[in-house]
Amino acid sequence: MIHITLGAMRYVNPKDDQLGRDHVGWDPNMGDEALFRANRGCWVLGERADREQYALLSAQGIVRQAIEIDRLVPVSGGRRAIEGRFLQAGHPVHDAYVEKPQPVEPARNPVTYFESPHAARTCGCGCGAPVTLGWFLTGxxxxxxxxxxxxxxxxxxxxxxxxxxxxxxxxxxxxxxxxxxxxxxxxxxxxxxxxxxxxxxxxxxxxxxxxxxxxxxxxxxxxxxxxxxxxxxxxxxxxxxxxxxxxx
Incomplete structure (x- = not known):
């Protein structure tokens, strides 16, 4: 699962921003829609990100939002943005993480990854076994x-x-x-x-x-x-x- 650490909300110039935003980051007054639109990009996301189904947005050590990923789209500068939807109460990923302490240790890089049982998918070979990283069990x-x-x-x-x-x-x-x-x-x-x-x-x-x-x-x-x-x-x-x- 992808984990993204957000800073405090700050204003940016929409003409310079790759997604046309006028602010990024987290503020306690933000609703889910505003939080998603402000922070779905633009991130340095490596190959592992392509194998992930969900992303978490955290601020001040607390998970503020869980996102289900449809796809990752390129933006300028080698960065990418998330296309998908924020999850609401009742979804197992939301209920496991949102408004709880972030599941990874603080790091200099705002984008980190961790293995989560809630992100398990069925092995692509058809064997029925769950996998939490990638699409197949080894081999x-x-x-x-x-x-x-x-x-x-x-x-x-x-x-x-x-x-x-x-x-x-x-x-x-x-x-x-x-x-x-x-x-x-x-x-x-x-x-x-x-x-x-x-x-x-x-x-x-x-x-x-x-x-x-x-x-x-x-x-x-x-x-x-x-x-x-x-x-x-x-x-x-x-x-x-x-x-x-x-x-x-």
Whole structure:
């Protein structure tokens, strides 16, 4: 989590300020909106900041505001500003820190970082484990990558597939569902979530077509089938297939 120490409120020239502000810093009479707008930038935020979901603003040793980060945007001078929203009472991060002593020791640098259990996210590989720093547990990024390569075939086949369907301009890969039937193919791992997710029951085979191939065959679990809007729409428009799937 990012922690930012604020000084006392001071006035600045809007013509010189990178965000057009006329004041920065903290004052006890500031409301949440004013505090956020005055202090969302401009900070020296390194690479670690890109992996953080929340930031705390502290003044006089007390946390004054918690912010949920949407993204960090560059401003001049190599600094960045936070785009997001301040949190209110009832959010676990707000309730854990706001109006309580700051969770880090004072430092010369106004921007510091600390690990917080309240900033945990689920590991990006799909294993379900919480992570408080970055997007993956150590080594799980490679597991996630290899799981996805295995869905296509060999590394060479994956590269050929990726190069065929990757669109440099749009940077999107679109797939269309051709059919959904009861699971009967030889796949024993959920193609949507990968081996690390350990989906316990595969219930359907899904044939997809995309820019790289007219026939990509998946085996999927009940969760994917229930949560995927394209699958729900396909089954709604093919009631006979949906009935056969439900009967299996």
């Amino acid at each position: 799980h990024d490679q597991k996630a990558l290899h799981d996805r390569v295995a869905r296509i075939g060999t590394v060479r086949e994956f590269i050929d597939w990726f190069d065929r369907i990757y669109t440099e301009d749009a940077r999107t890969m679109s797939s269309k569902i051709v059919s959904i039937t009861a699971h009967a193919n030889d796949k024993n791992t959920c193609s949507a979530h990968g081996a690390s997710a350990q989906c316990t029951s595969l219930i359907a085979d899904v044939v997809l077509s995309d820019a790289g191939s007219e026939h990509v065959e998946w085996a999927v679990c009940a969760r994917w089938l229930g949560e995927n809007p394209d699958a729900a729409a396909w089954l709604e428009s093919h009631p006979e297939a949906a009935a056969r799937l439900n009967a299996s």
